[in-house]
Amino acid sequence: xxxxxxxxxxxxxxxxxxxxxxxxxxxxxxxxxxxxxxxxxxxxxxxxxxxxxxxxxxxxxxxxxxxxxxxxxxxxxxxxxxxxxxxxxxxxxxxxxxxxxxxxxxxxxxxxxxxxxxxxxxxxxxxxxxxxxxxxxxxxxxxxxxxxxxxxxxxxxxxxxxxxxxxxxxxxxxxx
Amino acid sequence: xxxxxxxxxxxxxxxxxxxxxxxxxxxxxxxxxxxxxxxxxxxxxxxxxxxxxxxxxxxxxxxxxxxxxxxxxxxxxxxxxxxxxxxxxxxxxxxxxxxxxxxxxxxxxxxxxxxxxxxxxxxxxxxxxxxxxxxxxxxxxxxxxxxxxxxxxxxxxxxxxxxxxxxxxxxxxxx
Numbered sequence: 001x002x003x004x005x006x007x008x009x010x011x012x013x014x015x016x017x018x019x020x021x022x023x024x025x026x027x028x029x030x031x032x033x034x035x036x037x038x039x040x041x042x043x044x045x046x047x048x049x050x051x052x053x054x055x056x057x058x059x060x061x062x063x064x065x066x067x068x069x070x071x072x073x074x075x076x077x078x079x080x081x082x083x084x085x086x087x088x089x090x091x092x093x094x095x096x097x098x099x100x101x102x103x104x105x106x107x108x109x110x111x112x113x114x115x116x117x118x119x120x121x122x123x124x125x126x127x128x129x130x131x132x133x134x135x136x137x138x139x140x141x142x143x144x145x146x147x148x149x150x151x152x153x154x155x156x157x158x159x160x161x162x163x164x165x166x167x168x169x170x171x172x173x174x175x176x
Numbered sequence: 177x178x179x180x181x182x183x184x185x186x187x188x189x190x191x192x193x194x195x196x197x198x199x200x201x202x203x204x205x206x207x208x209x210x211x212x213x214x215x216x217x218x219x220x221x222x223x224x225x226x227x228x229x230x231x232x233x234x235x236x237x238x239x240x241x242x243x244x245x246x247x248x249x250x251x252x253x254x255x256x257x258x259x260x261x262x263x264x265x266x267x268x269x270x271x272x273x274x275x276x277x278x279x280x281x282x283x284x285x286x287x288x289x290x291x292x293x294x295x296x297x298x299x300x301x302x303x304x305x306x307x308x309x310x311x312x313x314x315x316x317x318x319x320x321x322x323x324x325x326x327x328x329x330x331x332x333x334x335x336x337x338x339x340x341x342x343x344x345x346x347x348x349x350x351x
Contacts, residue, residue, distance in 0.1 A: 170223060
């Protein structure tokens with residue numbers, strides 16, 4: 001059964017149909033929240049809240065967007081709201097203790113685990129708007145058009161945010 | 177013809193595979209002759225590699241079963257909306273209903289302009305002035321002088337018949 005059919009059934013009060021939608025989209029919804037928030041507990045809360053909000057908002061869902069795009073938008077909004085309320089825990093300075101020499105193979109110079117931690121710290125230190133687009137692009141593999149639909153901004157804004165996010169990451173990791 | 181700065185910006189779209197065929201051809205031609213942009217492209221590709229390595233662990237993070245928690249939230253009923261969520265709801269609704277948002281913008285513009293015009297053109301209303309002759313000591317006329325604080329004097333004249341009360345306040349010699 002297609003998503004839009006499950007949406008119609010859910011809207012008519014069929015909770016089992018909505019359960020099917022949750023099971024179908026929970027992996028990616030959780031992954032987006034996890035990458036934005038960085039821990040399991042917050043990600044689970046945000047993803048569950050997003051599904052519940054989607055359920056209560058089904059009456060207003062016009063179906064012009066795909067259900068999953070609409071759902072991811074709710075996940076992103078809830079997660080970025082939570083991020084903005086948090087105090088920043090990691091500074092870009094912390095992420096840039098040692099420069100990464102991008103011209104050599106960095107994996108040969110640094111322990112892979114340490115490298116992962118430093119890159120993760122640099123991503124963590126990005127402002128929520130920049131972090132969202134870089135995560136949706138790099139880890140969710142979304143196209144510019146998909147990202148634009150999720151964050152409800154023009155494609156030009158997506159491109160601009162990606163540019164600035166990458167610039168900041170390069171500066172944090174001292175790659176340029 | 178794109179300037180160098182715009183080529184730099186186009187590199188992101190290049191590594192993301194988001195350029196049209198014509199743009200791709202132009203960027204490739206520029207890269208062939210521009211060492212700065214070629215190095216920048218290399219850095220961008222290395223950054224992407226680092227990001228993917230860094231998130232191998234999170235990619236492997238299995239999603240927990242969300243349905244029990246979702247079902248419990250649904251059973252609790254619709255959560256109250258915060259003011260910001262309410263504003264966002266209006267904002268987001270306007271994205272899906274461009275005609276509605278255009279109508280809203282026109283109505284708002286009309287209200288702002290008509291209110292501004294009314295405020296600009298509204299006549300200044302002067303309240304009617306009645307002169308009432310009273311004398312201190314006259315029956316029904318009471319005059320009191322009080323000093324509420326240092327440097328400030330006040331005089332209150334009250335007429336019972338006219339329902340009139342006049343207060344003078346004199347502060348530091350100013351009426």
